[in-house]
Amino acid sequence: MSGGLPALTRPAEDRTDVLLDVNDLVVHFPAGRRGILGPPSKVHAVDGVSFRVRRGTTFGIVGESGSGKSTTAQAVIRLIPATSGQIVFDGENIADFRGERLRLARSKFQIVFQDPFSALDPRRRAGELIREPLDLLNIGSPKEREARVRQLLEEVGLPPQAADLFPHQFSGGQRQRLCIARAMAPEPDLIVCDEAVSALDVAIQAQILNLLKKLQRERGLTYIFISHDLGVIQHFCDDIAVMYLGKIVEQAPAPVRAILGAAPPL
């Protein structure tokens, strides 16, 4: 780390620099209907969730399987359509964005998925995959994009020749590094880590967590970090929310251990 960077400290409790403010987010999935004329039934995947994420911090969401963690996070970055609610990102309600406006806004919020094996298109080389957001969002000239790909590979600790390889030639941890490089490419403010380390073995988990921390320190990134691993959540996150059946049942800054006891046993 270069010396001039500010040390990671827990920001004070001021609410001035809120990057993301989610208000009463609801996501329902249709689940068929009873009979032909019966009322359509719905699954209440996320049922009125509100939270705030401060800039440069990590917001953790824990909860058991099916509690709506991933749905919440993916709805927040508009990958799953939200039924209702406000998603105020950097002062703008992105829940209302449509079409081209939404597409271009995507450079500001990215995602790293749980399974690095299915999150990379098997038919394309690593370099192309990292370049994709730059090409699609029209960031920089073709030459700058090439340089940026090399720089990103360097930042996530992969050699430049990795750009020519196909995803199946990497190990799980290396693929997750690729996913992180790709998410970093358009210089987002927010990265959703959707169980980003859950599929990796413990040693690799620590590497990836360190990488995420390093990137956060260097670039002031904000994370929404989803996990069911309480240990990981506890030391990685600044604020923690516990979800259960589509609702946030507890929410507190990380040092508070009581809420972890409230999470359903895993």
Added chain:
Amino acid sequence: MTSIDTPALPRDASTLPSRPAISPTLVALRQFCRSPSGVAGAAVLLILVLTTVFGPHFYGIDPLDLVDAPFTPPGEDAWLGTDYLGRDILAGLIHGGRATLTVGGVAAIITIAIGVTIGSLSGFFGGVIDTALVKITEFFQILPPLLFAMVLVTLFGQTLTTVTIAIGVVSWPTAARLTRAEFLRLRNLDFVKASRAAGAGNGHLILRVVLPNALPPIIVSATMAIGVAILFEGGLSFLGLGDPNTMSWGLMIGQNRNYVLDGWWTVIFPGAAIFVAVLAISLIGDGINDAINPRLRKRG
């Protein structure tokens, strides 16, 4: 679990292969070249295509000319004999192959174009669009294809173009259902979502992300569609609904069908040509299927 601030991030290059792998397309191609039946089919089809393309230059008899007495048996006068009007069968095979193979190829392209378009829109968007397109597909699927093609040809005229389009229009539902199923499987995978997050619009997602991954079974089905279209053309011509002004294998069979007992060669040779062509195409389809479906590879 407290030592999160490890100062240096270890580089992770330990197990990286030094050379990039060849692309999946090349892998499949290489695999195809190892399948004996696929290569044999490709070779036979290549010979057929070359014969129909260059044959007329070497065998200068017009297929519609009356060159000899009707029903001349195969021999020195006419290598494969003449038909009921005295037209040369070999010339008919060579020239007719052009029409038949072209109809097969173009009809297959039409089939796949319509089927893939409808199937991908249906599978990708889901919801109301899907319901509507599936209903349309089902409507076309319940019509008896040969009967429907006959109606189209009767309505719009017996030309090779009409026949080709009619074959394409009646056979796309299978391709549409196949494409839809592949799109349904692929559209919710993480890498598609990741692409959307990376700023991909619907067009880019359909054409550049999902379609390339859905392509293998579609290619197999396209190959098979050529064979089906050739058989279809034969069937229509046999029923007298082919283009009477263009020599094709189906037309030869159709026009000579009443004289099978007087001159077997008038029907057997074009019939054999259709059989060989369709068999070759099926073998190619099988070869491609084995090449792109790793689970079947061991079968040999």
